Amino acid sequence: xxxxxxxxxxxxLKTGQSMTLQCAQDMNHNSMYWYxxxxxxxxxxxxxxxxxxxxxxxxVPNGYNVSRLNKREFSLRLESAAPSQTSVYFCASRPxxxxxxxxxxxxxxxxxxx
Amino acid sequence: xxxxxxxxxxxxxQEKEAVTLDCTYDTSDPSYGLFWYKQPSSGxxxxxxxxxxxxxQNATEGRYSLNFQKARKSANLVISxxxxxxxxxxxxxxxxxxxxxxxxxxxxxxxxSP
Numbered sequence: 001x002x003x004x005x006x007x008x009x010x011x012x013l014k015t016g017q018s019m020t021l022q023c024a025q026d027m028n029h030n031s032m033y034w035y036x037x038x039x040x041x042x043x044x045x046x047x048x049x050x051x052x053x054x055x056x057x058x059x060v061p062n063g064y065n066v067s068r069l070n071k072r073e074f075s076l077r078l079e080s081a082a083p084s085q086t087s088v089y090f091c092a093s094r095p096x097x098x099x100x101x102x103x104x105x106x107x108x109x110x111x112x113x114x
Numbered sequence: 115x116x117x118x119x120x121x122x123x124x125x126x127x128q129e130k131e132a133v134t135l136d137c138t139y140d141t142s143d144p145s146y147g148l149f150w151y152k153q154p155s156s157g158x159x160x161x162x163x164x165x166x167x168x169x170x171q172n173a174t175e176g177r178y179s180l181n182f183q184k185a186r187k188s189a190n191l192v193i194s195x196x197x198x199x200x201x202x203x204x205x206x207x208x209x210x211x212x213x214x215x216x217x218x219x220x221x222x223x224x225x226x227s228p
Contacts, residue, residue: 031214033214033215033216040220041220042118042205042218042219042220042221043159043205043207043216043218044218045215045216045217048214048215050214058215088157090159092159094214096214100147100164100166101214102149102161102164103161103216104161105151105158105159107157107158108157108158
């Protein structure tokens with residue numbers, strides 16, 4: 001049982017390049033999330049998918065797109081990377097939308113945009 | 115909208131002592147959940163403890179307990195008998211009932227010294 005996996009672990013991009021961060025969970029969870037973590041800012045929600053087939057914007061969605069490919073996979077795409085998107089990106093999943101359920105986090109992707 | 119405030123950027127404690135990490139929240143929702151996560155230097159997010167707004171008793175999980183004062187809108191984490199491995203960043207988070215997204219505070223860095 002791998003839990004939540006993210007690829008890649010590290011990535012360096014040049015300004016204007018595009019890339020997709022991959023996330024998969026094997027816990028049969030309904031909800032999945034993408035966060036970014038910047039120094040001194042805590043975690044901020046980028047996008048989430050409450051269930052397969054739905055996606056919604058979070059607090060900081062600008063410059064990102066997401067795809068809920070199936071129940072297991074939720075990808076985050078940067079179409080034209082900017083230095084302001086240098087951050088650590090976390091994917092998370094949750095069994096349901098209940099407020100009593102905790103979220104389970106992946107190991108993170110450290111992205112640097114030059 | 116929800117807001118989490120963690121006023122202690124850093125805390126120091128000696129091994130085997132207890133420590134309290136502060137968390138205050140602001141929400142207009144009548145029902146909500148409160149979470150604490152630990153982030154060690156390796157970067158992963160580890161769930162520690164959960165408190166529901168209608169729970170009559172304070173949550174406890176091993177050496178972790180949550181001092182929940184609903185009228186004061188505070189949900190402080192108490193770590194008893196600190197260990198060196200407790201040195202990490204600690205985040206408080208909240209979610210309204212019926213929703214699946216989490217709002218995080220900016221975190222408190224805890225350093226445990228021998």
